[in-house]
Amino acid sequence: MSAVNTLPLPPREYIQDGVPRFSLGVKLKRYESVFGFIMIPVMLIVLPFAIAIGLIIAGAASEGFSGNTSDWTRLLEDVNEPLLEFVNDFIVAGLLFAVLIKNYLSNSFKDFFRYKLLRPNIIFAALGIATVGEAIATFILMLTMGSATPGNEEAINDMFRQNPGLVFVLVVFFAPFSEELIFRGIIFGKIYEKSPVAAHIVNTIVFSLVHVGSFVLMEGISALPYIIVYMQMVFPLGYCYQKSRNIVPCMIVPMINTLMAALFMLVGIN
Secondary structure (H helix, E strand, O other), rough: OOOOHHOOOOOOEEEOEEEEEEOOOOHHHHHHHHHHHHHHHHHHHHHHHHHHHHHHHHHHHHHOOOOOHHHHHHHHHOOHHHHHHHHHHHHHHHHHHHHHHHHHHHHHHHHHHOOOOOOOOHHHHHHHHHHHHHHHHHHHHHOOOOOOOOHHHHHHHHHHHHHHHHHHHHHHHHHHHHHHHHHHHHHHHHHHOOOOHHHHHHHHHHHHHHHHHHHHHHHHHHHHHHHHHHHHHHHHHHHHHHHHHHHHHHHHHHHHHHHHHHHHHHHHHO
16 A cells, blocks of 8 residues: 555545554544533533523623513523624633543644645635535525525624624634534544445534524524525535545634635625
């Protein structure tokens, strides 16, 4: 078999000292895999609930909370859902970084530079697929819903106009970091070892439900069609991971995508 460093991309199984090292991306240790799958309900249910309670308590302390029903209703309505999502992403990114940095992340970045995995053809192919998917999703939603932007995305846009610096950092860097580690690095990577098709299907379902869930809770089941906004994002990222066999390019793709959107918004604000 040819030496690894002579190949344009690492082979299906990396070879290290004559022994297969891993099949797709950096091999996760058992505790890292378990932790990653545990983080899914934590990110989806536990942390948002805890953060919302914290925001309610903070609001009660600062606004003369008396404990009657109207006060509780007002505080619940005032919970800033996009802020909740941002704090959630920030905490999840920190937890993932703390647990995975010793093995998974450090080896991923080493391989990223060792094998020169910053391949423009893969990056731009993923961005191109995402752009086409977004155009199709926009067309379908405009015809069926009258708007192609979910309410939670509109709220994030409003927050961006009010505090562009903070939202820029959270949306462009922290969100892609935490989401790609979970959805591509852990879910997609582990399932891909058993079935590539199942990896794409499960990854699409979980990723889309996690993102559209908060909007459905706010607006009702009528908002469910907006799930296609998120479904069309998943295949390009899975494709990127499948071709590069590394999590770092998968972080770069959504960072570029959100960076371009953020820059357009900054130009509009100024």
